Amino acid sequence: MSNEIEAIKDPGLPAHVHRKADHDPEAAKRAERQVATMFGISALGTILLIVSYIFIPDDLFIFIPVMGDQNAHQLGLGLGMAISLFFIGMGAIHWAKTLMPDTEVVAQRHEFRSPDSDRKEFVEAVKAGAGAAGLGRRSLIKKSLGAALGLSALSPLLLLRDLGPLPKKELETTTWKAGTFLVTDPGNRRIKASDLEVGAVAQVLPEIEHPEHRKLSDIGKDAVLIIRLRPEEFNLEPDRLAMTHEGIIAFSKICSHMGCAVALYEQQTKHLLCPCHQSTFDVTRAAKVIFGPAARPLPQLDITVDGEGYLVARQPFSEPVGPSFWERNSQ
């Protein structure tokens, strides 16, 4: 495998070059002082840490060029700790490099492979052991042991079953019902259509009886964005247009890609952008995906107003909100 041409000869390890401290006691003394100085600086660092901990109040801010206003307490603690640790290390390494022996040592390696006789005996021993247990002959034992081991692995899986409930239809439903009022988030106040100017955008939630007990897991499905455009700006199918009210359109705020909150609305382009993976939805075309990894538009909520002019859902969402899952019927 290796080349048969004659290689250039190995001249062997280069000659050792002595350091100044090896033959000059003055230099050795100086190196010793340098090491001691570094350990001394480390001690000063620890003192800085102690002083900062006890005496600098934790609400004192000082101005430091480039860094701006800094909390003096934190800075003192951190710098003290950094100095105390760093200079222990520097001292130790300087000590090793200047005063400890620096001649390189050669040790021999040995091949890991054992002598052939040992290997042979090892193989024999394995074979003899396996033979004594009858692994080769008693196939009934082997098979039943395999089956038992395999089955026993089920028990930890089974025991983990109670980690959580079954999803049932929960991923497909939200709190929104026909007639649920839209309320502000935060604030939990009903919204009049007339409160919303053209170009405005607001996050809303469904009205519930005890808003102070609203669960995060519900917000994760219920959050809705309402946006008001001029009705002529829409480019919608008639059935979708019927789901808007005087230019107010409502979409699930939960991204159809991976569930982040689609919170960035560009008023100029009327695009909604998800900050997580930049899926971009066109509000004028029923949140159609115009860029990014999302494969489905944001579900649209059918809204109208009640007799007093408050915004209200006409129907629940007609499809599951949020990211896809196996059971989702997306056709």
Next chain:
Amino acid sequence: MTAEARLGSVANYVDERTGAAAWMKKNLQKVFPDHWSFLLGEVALYSFIILLLSGTFLTFWFDPSQREVIYEGGYEPLEGLKMSAAYASTLHISFEVRGGLLMRQIHHWAALIFMAAIVAHLLRVFFTGAFRKPREGNWIIGVGLLTLGIVEGFLGYSLPDDLLSGTGIRIAEAIIQALPVVGSYLAYFAFGGAFPGEAFIPRIYTVHVLLLPGAFLALITAHLMLVWYQKHTQYPGPGRTEKNVVGYPLMPVYMAKAGGFFFIVFGVIAFLSAVASINPIWLYGPYTPGQISAGSQPDWYMGWLDGLVRMAPPLETHAFGHTISWNILIPGLIVPGILFTGMALYPFIESWITGDKREHHLLDRPRNAPNRTALGAMSLTFMIVALINGGNDIIATHFSLTINQIMWFTRFGIFILPPIAFVVTKRLCLSLQRADRELVLHGRETGRLLRLPHGEFVEVHEPISAEKAYLLTSHEQAAPLELPAVDGRGVKRAGAIRNKIRSRMSVANAEAVAKVSAEDLKEIDSH
């Protein structure tokens, strides 16, 4: 009693109780080769120790619970807000526990540096061929540590339950939920019900502080024991062979240097933590699924994964009442799975291509293994393109580009740039080999011009030292495998396609600029 005598009596005490003298005398003299690139793994090890220390400190105050509380701590902007106990206790550590913020910063910085050091160490091991026999097992342990590190880091920065980290958990939940057939069940089991629930943070806390650190300790111990037992690799050079190891003895030089280096790493991390604040969770606010902050970024070692997910095309299959999210499964699970499996198996793939089953203790200079180096550059380019896309929003705002431009650049770049990197790197390696050959044959250019009697100008070249000449020519140049399609008796061999692939890869792998032999030099001398 002098210090030496005292230490001697300690050694005596230990041996009389353990009989360790025979083992210790040998191993205290154990030789470690010296090179800056061997420090990268050490940085990872020391960062891990720092993580254990600072992490333990944080557990004394952190409350891993998603129970809802009203914040009444010292940070006014969040006063009276509803939040989880986890977030409130992280605020408490940051503002009321003296040194708490410093420890949080040290823990987070150490995690970032831990991962960076692992990656740098992995690149060193890869590009120098240190993973070859007998160290394939240790390579696999290393890949395992890298994978666990990514998971552990993600779980760690998810614990504070702030708006940014909660968004990260939301994405992780969407990946679980996207698994065909079992996805929504697994998600409900993991979260104890609907996302976010109240079970997830306490659960990942146990994994983060107990299960994974335990796995780390076990794997790191095995990793180091193998290094110890197999002895460290060394760079080639005069006097260094496959049969020896040249360096400094453990006691005292290596102990002092390694021990000192631990303090330096700790000191640098403490310094960074003191002056460069990261993850200011109090600015993000508590997590709620209806809100988000712009410019959401994961930590850097997750960035490539996020970048892949961002660049995925909007692909879903809708059929028979079911949905399969290829836009999540491919970038989130399938591609990373292929990458990491390929990485773990690489030592075996390379030895299959070269047919080399011998032990290797001398490292390769990357240029002398052009194919491997090119493959490394290709993988790195892939990762960097993905990472760029992971920060596309930040890059867009900093360089006045649109997100769309960056996204389209990376969508094409991820396919086009890695192969280009492969070709360019391979050519560069071969050129460097050629330069080495020139140097050995014709010596060093001195820059001195000489005018010959007939008027010609020539530059004087000086021969290089014997040591350098040896270094530049000591590598092996193996011929490609000979895998004829028919065997000795004229019968077609089984697995013809496999053989053909192996043969072609072996030929590509053996491409090299012939190194200088002793004959070449003699010939030049005789001119």
